[in-house]
Amino acid sequence: MSALYLLIIASLLVALGFLGAFIWSVRKGHYDDDYTPSVRILLDDSEKP
């Protein structure tokens, strides 16, 4: 049964990692604008350098 303790701690750490990733992405402004990037990717860069 002692394996269970390790597994629980591991699963919590993984979940914390994802929470950290989410907070990091919010802090970096990934959620500030949820519309423009979806349009930007469809706009071509001009051919001329």
Added chain:
Amino acid sequence: MTMSILTAPEAISDTRQACYHCGEECRDDVLHADNHDFCCDGCLTVYSVLKESDLCQYYAIEGAQGISPDPAFYKGKYDHLDQPEVHDKMIEFTDGHLTTVYWYLPKMHCSSCIWLLEHLYRLNPAVRSSVVNFPEKKVRITFDAPALRLSELAALLTRIGYEPYLSMDDLSGKKAGKWNRTRLYKIGIAGFAFGNIMMLSFPEYFHLGQNTSDQNLRTLFGILNLALSLPVLFYCAADFYKSAWSALKGRYLNIDAPIALALSCVFLISIYQLATQTGPGYLDSFAGAVFFMLVGRYFQDKTYAGVSFDRDYKSYFPIAISVLNDGIEARKPITDLQKGDRMLVRNEELIPADAVLQSAVAMVDYSFVSGESQPIERRKGDTIYAGGKQKGAAIELEVLREVSQSYLTQLWNNEAFTREKDDANKSLAARINRYFSLIVLGIAAVTFAFWFFVNKNPETAFLAFTTTLLVACPCALLLSSTFTNGNLLSVFSRNRFYPKNAHSIERLARTDAVVFDKTGTITLPDDAEIDFTGEPSTRDELVMIKTLVGQSSHPLSRLIAKHLADVPASRRVLTGFSETSGKGMAAQWGARRVKVGSADWVGAISNAESTGQSSRVYVAIDEVVRGYFTIRSKYRPELPETLSALRQAGIRTYLLSGDRPTDRDLLAPLFGENALLLFNQKPEQKLDFVRGLQREGRHVLMVGDGLNDAGALRQSDVGLAVSDDINNFSPSCDAIVEGNQLSLLPGYIALARSGQRIIRQSFAISLIYNILGLSFAVTGHLSPVIAAILMPVSSITIVAFTTLASNAAARRYLKKLTNVIKRT
């Protein structure tokens, strides 16, 4: 005789050209370049700027529709931005070299705008990068500060049509809060805690054994759950407690009070169970409830983040004005304006402070303040009050009072403007919830007392008490109004109607009287009925008239030029052109002398210069009066239907106008029998009228155009500002509607009413859930697992129901009306 009869028929066919840049129909004049047509110099300039930088790909983007740059722009308009104290407040970051600004560009409107604005570096190499945030209509520009001054950047944006909105709010250093991110953190943490607590509670759902290792696990799970729920209580749910506490201090129960109480109870009981090892607690339900409610509120706020209402009257004023120092012109922030300063106000600029006129003559348009559409002539030495707009040549003024003391400020400081419509506790959801929370508390208390004192069974007493509170958790109730109103707000804004918040919708639903303002509300701002009376003119003469009126920026000239759209303007240079403000203009056309203007100006005999609303513009060629144009403002074509639909819905309609009593005969039948049509109303009288209706117990919706009826808008239960530019609204209103959508007003009201019905229905649904759950809970038969599952299930049902029902109502009320109007 009307003009169309005079026009040669063949001239009509090929003149309907759309501008290559802005897509508008070329009404006045057509300019040609590279086989494309342009409606004005501004559009042509933008085109050439784009072409020079090889950005014509812009036009290939689907839906591309350029913006005509502001004709009122002049060199030096943004010079004040280079002053150190202004400069520092306008920028977001600088290291002395690379500088970043985050500016609001209200004219941004489509995906090609994003493309163009993100290619700014091609227009000016000093721009390092520009990144658009489209929902906020903002752009973050990073540029080399030494190579490009801030004023040059603003001018560059204005030149391609995106005039930055730089208000005094920015000057006072107010920064937009990061509320958006804080909410996301809270949702993220609550979601994380909810998921993990559920996972750790799973063994408990399936009944753990009673042996030693199981007991150890149980303790560990309990501790972990408690640790996970602490950030939920102290961080994620903090807003509910703050809001409930501030409401309690104001001696009323708001919607957050029962939530805070239920959360506290659930949390305390969980701690009790964990501490006494009598059970696993209900921390999963606790975290889940917080998570769902936070998501609901985020959804609601997101829907009306598009319109920011937190501007004050200062937003209307320009932030800087030209000031003359010993004849040298300099830009000065308005807040620094002092008594005795000599300011220079150009055509179409707002006069920011009370001042004495130093130039010979000024034409001041007070439509902003009084609603009167005709400019007023002022002579040297006259006092001009703030809020007027100069029309015509630039004027010099000496400041009498500083900005904060002027008339407009006083108007805004009037009681009606500052009084908040404090009815948060009167909203439907809050009212039902208040009783609901009292009832739930009562039932829970009685249940507890019954099991504890009568049956002497403390264990079941606590179980029944918690499951009662849990099952009756008001979050389904909270969600029903939050989601319905949130969804309605987005439906409304898709239909170009922007309510301030959920309370505005609830007040809109109660409306039983609608008061209309006239000018700019039920009349079309840029369109008028124009008739020509007099001798027929030849085509050449029409060209002469069109060319002459094209020289002037007077509203009447512009209307005539628009009316003569079928007549091409000549490129021929007019000689001896002169324009006298308020009178008319004259010019030589070869050997012929053309005069357009008032009766006095052309030498016509007139005993009725302007009859009522209509104005007359006379035309004389070679000193012979040929006739006159009669110009009368036009009403919105959908007006009769809108009014009759309102009356059919049992809503009374009234008209208040600041203008002279014209068209009474025309309007009276539209407003129904015994309708009240009041003219020559001052802003205070409008306010009093609305107040009078309210004293009769009516819920008044005031439809106005902004500042001149701001008092009435604020006094009314719902102040609706009609605006053809939604960025140009009055802070005193509760909702904004785009001018051409005003005909949907009955539909909006019907939708708001059905919204209230939907909220009541979903209350009923969640009440059924609650009654079923409660009846099991009070008997002590309900296991906490079922209670915990029932809670999110009821929430999800409610969300699904309100979303579907309000969308169906929107289709029913808004689409139907659109079709009716389209058909006619």
